[in-house]
Amino acid sequence: MSEPTSSPRLSVTVGPVAHGGHCVARHEGRVIFVRHGIPGETVEITLTENEPDAKFWRADVTNVVVASPDRVAHFWPEADSLRAGARSTAPVGGAEFGHISRSGQLALKTAVVREQLERLGGIATEQLDSLFSAGVEDVDAHGTADQRSGLGWRTRTGFAVTRSGKLGMHAHRSNTIVPIHDMPLALPAINELRLWELDFTGIERIEVAAPANGSGVLVLLAPEPTLSEKAAGAAVKRVARALAALENAPSVARWNPENSAIEVLNGRGWVKETTDDHEFRVTGDGFWQIHRRAPKVLTDAALGALLQGGYLDDGADVADLYAGAGLFTAPLADAVGPEGSVLSVEGSAGTSRDARKNLHASEQVEISQGRVERILGTSSRGSHTPAGQRRRFDAVVLDPPRAGAGKAVVRALVATSPRAIAYVACDPAAFARDVKYFANAGWALASLRAFDLYPHTHHVETVALLVPVKSLPQPSDA
Structure with missing residues (x-):
């Protein structure tokens, strides 16, 4: 308790x-x-x-x-x-x-996005009235009754363990662990494991991934760091045996949260994620969008904005920054065709290896692992750009972590002179600060949408199209 x-x-x-x-x-x-x-x-x-x-x-x-x-x-x-x-x-x-009612949640999230963009991003109220008239959109409006209620959407869930070895979660900003007996926001496949009935003594953290396509659940077990190697190994194996005895037994791996290393005990150490046109391997705790509909919603919005603006023609040179396992890289490669090129940049070594496996058949994709600002600041080794010359892009998809891209990345990105940037943001404050950095560099918002991909939480996902101010229609052009 x-x-x-x-x-x-x-x-x-x-x-x-x-x-x-x-x-x-x-x-x-x-x-x-x-x-x-x-x-x-x-x-x-x-x-x-x-x-x-x-x-x-x-x-x-x-x-x-x-x-x-x-x-x-x-x-x-x-x-x-x-x-x-x-x-x-x-x-x-x-x-x-x-x-809060679902409509009330959408209204509050809309207010937060607007306030952050006005206060931190410097966007005028009149401009937001025009760009953001739809407010935060409900992606589950046409789903099942549970989905319309904002339940059953999480494909990934993390748990803690109480002192008595029971499944739990932390209270906000607290070390207190509250025992739980279900997780209503999770997909049925996660709740069907009934993890709250198992003894997790010796385990400190548990991560569960359950792809929306039903291709198999993966459970990662992190033992208590104070245990000896022998005791930690015994605890993980004991829980793995209990999970293997379940009717729908998941894959199970021992997991080190510090370096993302995994040791497979049952099944495999990765899950198979799919979109309408592509299949992705995601290893261990590698990043994937949490909401079951998020991959489609976000790719449709980001690539749709670039396609509508005419920035993804056959043969275009584009980049996918903070690319993860390749969610945006794969459709970008389709859009630019074999004559185009896609630079895919990801900081995590493990996730970058996943991207190489997922995109090995796309010869127009160049995968680089490292810090985005450093890779953008070096000359390209590809065949499209002479040695020693900074790479240029027609379009970019920018999907940074919660902290945002930051001033250094914005500066390096603007220096590549793209025609447009589709920015996918999961934190309104970080996004608004980056919008201000872009504005200081001569860029502006051309379109803005936001999606409630985290029902019953304060989180919201935003997709914006940014372009150089000089490319926007001027009053005299209207």
């Missing part, structure tokens, strides 16, 4: 939503970042971080005095702050918007 809380309780009115899964409230002039509330509500909160000299405090809602019309019963007891507060425990993280 999670540890009881004894923090002070206050009554506040919840203010506007902010990036990060919380809303802003004030108490006697102090800013408090409140989770599990909705703007306009009157609530009682329990302070979770309240150092006297801190610039702001943090809190969870534990009782609702005046509720928002968008408040609904939380679908997951372990993640419900009201039920957790009643039993003096902490709610599990990972479903911090589960108390």
Whole structure:
């Protein structure tokens, strides 16, 4: 069980939503970042971080005095702050918007994207009104009842282990591990394993990957680092035997989170992911989009923006940066044809090896493993560019990690003089900062879409088309 809380309780009115899964409230002039509330509500909160000299405090809602019309019963007891507060425990993280109606979630996420782009990106309100009139889009609007409710979408889920060896998850910003008895956001294939019934003593972390195509589940087991090698090996083998006895036994591998090394115990150490036109091997904890529909939604949006703008003609030279296992690289290779070229850059050595296997038949693809800014700053070894000359691109797909691309990458990318960049972002704040860097270099947003690929959480995925300002229609051209 999670540890009881004894923090002070206050009554506040919840203010506007902010990036990060919380809303802003004030108490006697102090800013408090409140989770599990909705703007306009009157609530009682329990302070979770309240150092006297801190610039702001943090809190969870534990009782609702005046509720928002968008408040609904939380679908997951372990993640419900009201039920957790009643039993003096902490709610599990990972479903911090589960108390908000689906339409309410979309509205709050839209507000966050707009606020970040206005405040950090310097985008004018009028421009956002034009570019972002659709707001954050619901990708599950036409799915099953569960899917429309925002459930059953996660193809990858990470778990912790309680002191008693039971499956659990961490409370937000806490070492407290809350035992769980299901994971409603996960695909059925993950819940069908019923991992909460197993004894994970000696295991510290568990990662489960279940491709949406049903091609087989992979379970990664990381033993407690304080165990001897003999004890760690015994713990992993014991759990692997229990998993092998299941009716739909998954593949199982021992996993080192520090270097992503895996040792296969049962089955294989990779999963097979598919899109409409391609098949991908993803090894161990290699990156793949989490939502079951995300690969199609994001490739359609990013490549669709480039194709509509005429940037992916046959023979074009393009790049896929932070390319992972090749989700965008493969359709880019199709789009530019054998006479074109695709530079695929990925920092992870293991994921880069996956990309080589996945794209070995595409001769127009050049795969480079390393830091994006360094590879962009070197001369190309390919046949399309003379030695010593900086490579130039017609178009680029940029899909950085949550921290964003950053100033150095933006600078190196702009120096390659692409005609357009399709930017796929999973963090509105990092994306907005990068938009500002691009603006300072003479670039502007030409289109903008956002997708709710993380229902019941604060996360949102954004796809934007960036082009040089000089290429945009001028008022006199209209």
